Amino acid sequence: MKNTEKAADFWIAVAVMAVSIFLYSNASKMPKSARGIGPGDYPRIICAVLIVLCTIQIIRTLIECKGLPLIDFKNTNVRYLVRAFAMILLSWLYYTFLKKVGFLVLTPVFLFASFMLFGYRKWIRGAIYSVAFSTAVYFLFVKVFLVLLPKGILG
Amino acid sequence: MIQNLIAGFANVFRPFTFLMMSFGTLVGVVIGALPGLSGSTGIILMLPLIYKLDSDVALVMLCGLFCGSMYGGSISAILLNTPGTPSATATLLDGYPMNKKGNAGRALGISAVSSFIGGLISAICLALLAPQLAKVALSFTSPDFFALSIFGLSIMASTDKNVVKGLIAGFAGLLISTVGVDGVAGLDRFTFGNYKLMRGFQLLPVLIGVFALSEVFLIVQKGGEREGAQRDQYVGRVFPKSDDLKALLGSAVIGGLIGVFIGIIPGTGGAISCFLAYQVAKKLSKHPDDFGSGIPEGIAAPEASNNGTTGGALIPMLCLGVPGDTVTSVMLGALTLIGVKPGPQLFVNPDGVKIVYAILAGMIVIQFVMLIVGLAMAKVSPFVLRVPQTVLMPIIAVLCVVGAYSNSNNLFDVLIAIIFGIVGFFMKKFHYPGAPLVLGIVLGPIAEENLNRALIVSKNDWTTFLTHPISCTFLVISIIIIIYSIIKNIHDSRKEQAL
Known part of the structure; x- marks a missing residue:
């Protein structure tokens, strides 16, 4: 260990x-x-x-x-942790602004930013995936599952 | 029982139920095939959908997903040398070498047929054993149910490498379950003036956070992309030839039976049984030295075994409310979400009988569906594996947020999911198991209710848990398991230090 x-x-x-x-x-x-x-x-x-x-x-x-330091910054790989914290921060921002901005507008932005954070570098394809997936999920949940997703600025 | 089972089959063959069951199986195969996603993640992502379905349809669909994900794990084990789920780890020992010889389709076909055999054995055992165990469990009283909750928690915690960490996670789950308005006196507990906490931590956002969102946080940290993928490969003929069928039959039957036995033991699961079945098949084989070089028996035993655990794991979950493995602990949560209380009463009340026998019959039918879906999916699986993790994981993050929100159209549940996602991230990072935490949250109210009832009946006599033979047995076994696990942990850690 x-x-x-x-x-x-x-x-x-x-x-x-x-x-x-x-x-x-x-x-x-x-x-x-x-x-x-x-x-x-x-x-x-x-x-x-x-x-x-x-x-x-x-x-x-x-x-x-056995006497080893209990605060061990030397062996902690900060670079990797930063990515995880960036994703957590992104999720928190998504939660914070979801009601105000709305699902249909904010989700493509969140998705595109997440793709980039994960290391996906195909910009145009990423943008198309973000918009297409957000729209599909919106209509699936609103029309089929009858979940009232926040409309935000479009409401 | 036969009549109920026939009614169960009639229920399963209703077009909508059959469709949803097949859909669940297909989703399970796809999710199992994608490394990083497990059956429990699949069930969690499907939870917003099950609210809209009847309980029996929802549960049959989840069972399909459970069985499908077990088989799906072998696809990436064979094609990518990376198990899709921990249960498929032993499959790659012979599956990948067979693929390297240019027989990817043959390996996938053997895996699908073996999964079918193992799954069918487990489904038949489930249909035969579950009603009998439920009859025994009907005689349980409040002290017995309290002791059973402790037993379930301790056995789930003790399967971890560090039993103390498992127990901390389990008891933290029990503590989390106490937040909100207390069921006995109606008093606020640990809400600290926040009215949103009065209904406690809802199970769905907690499940989403601990199992699904935490996985997204963990994978982003590793950089997202999988390595070593050969995604454009030719699969070839999938259905096994008669020689392969003859070769795999014995190993698949042995693997299936081992899977059922391991699955029944709470806290175990496919990851353990697949290696055990592989070793047993190797020992019983006439050519043990060929194992590891890509032979049908080496794929058949672990694959039949991990699918064998599915029915086995459902036996304690349905009859006693104690899950057999991580996926069934998530299924237990799903049952609670749709208002189904697992336990022996499920086998006697009319609504419960309908649900239970739909599951028992459904598990048998699912195996046939899984065989067809599995063989068909084997052909297209390289395309599924082309979906990059860098795209898949953000999509899962959005599904997690929408899933948590749909729990009660409330953004507070999204916040809870994110908080538990962070908790789950650190738990995974520092090897604290998530299953005992969730089990603690699910079993917490049951344990409290039965503890209270037992003490009221016994006039606050705590020895009532020792004077009842069943509760005493459960508590003694729990203590033995914990002590044994602690001794084993100390032994293992000394061994590790010596190395």
Whole structure:
């Protein structure tokens, strides 16, 4: 196992543990039930198990790391991660502007940008695919599945 | 049972049901053939469509997709030396060498016929075993169902290389299922004033995020394009000659039976069974040294075996609500989405009987459809594989967004899908399994309801889970499985360090 993954395991376990502790304390404030379980009891049990599991994972990674740094930027291939984050950012922008701009206008733009991000370099074909696919999906979902996709500026 | 099965066949042969079943099988073959897309992704992309269908039609279509994707995985294994799905990994050992000898069509034909034999064996076993297991499960009480949920979760988590990671994913899923208005007291849990969270995290956007969108994020990171593809090749004659049929029959039957057995064990699946079947066929063969050089038996055993797991995996899912593998855990989610609650009650209530026997009959018919579709698709498969991943993945991203949105015509579900896409991306990147997370979300409310009911009946006596023999057995087996997996993990990691 690479050190990057061990470091990630450590920090993921720390994060999950922190969330579990926070939710455990939140659930503790919920009302109790005289018989059966109250609304907070079930999440508290789950949080407690998660805290134990995360503790095991933290101890395990610390033993396996044996003094290696737990923040390992050297071995992290940032170039590859940038592409993934760019796609995530693109998806988020698509979600943010979908209602305002509308599906039929925004989807070809999103698709074309994604093609380029993935490394597709046939510009004209990419533009044709983007428009054709967006139109096909729009009519399939609106006319056949009766899903009201956002019309945006065309509405 | 026979009468119900006949009614099931009548249902399956209704023109619309048959059409949708064939459509599902075709989509499954195409999706399975495309590396990077699995049966679970295919089912997720089809979920917006199943809302518009009757439950029985929708489920038969999903079963077709499940079986089709199992066969489809072999197409790219044979033509590209890249398995379309993990279940087809063993197929390339002999499939690709046979292709390299100029017999691509022969290899694809052997794969289609073997998948048919394995699938048919599994469908017959499903029709025979599922109603019997359901009869046993009808005697289960609340403590048993609670323990069964824990059993399902622990067995799914323990199949991972690191059992602790699997358990963290599973329990995180249980915790996610608690968000929203609590079913018992009607109190808001973990909504933090956001009214959109009052209905909790909807399963469809979560599934889309964890399994489909995360795959897009992961593939863009790798650069998109596949390597080593030979997409313009000549396929040739597809239907196997009589010599090949004779050669493959024994291995296919053995592979099919192994597949059914492995499929029934929750948390396993085609990826494990294909290698097991390959090894068994090799040991039983009169010419074991020829394995790996491109012989029919080397394709038949793994292909029959991975299709054998389909019916096997459906047995625990339908009878107990515990999925057999990742695809059936997604199918379990799909069932929940259309309001079908899997479990023994499904085999006794009239609506459930209609659905269940449509599935049992459908699984048999699907194998014949898959054989025809598979043989036909083998001819055109090089064209399908010409679709570049750089075009396919952005299209899938759009389908994910539209699919999430169509859940309730709500953009908030798109946001949830993106968030869980990011979660799924990191889970895949750092080897946290997605199946236990989804299973936790699906089983969470069932576990809570039965835990509450069991404690009310027993007057808050927690020993009730140990005094009921069935629940006690499930809990003991769960603990044994987890301890065994932890010991195995430690052993494996020491071995890894020593190397």
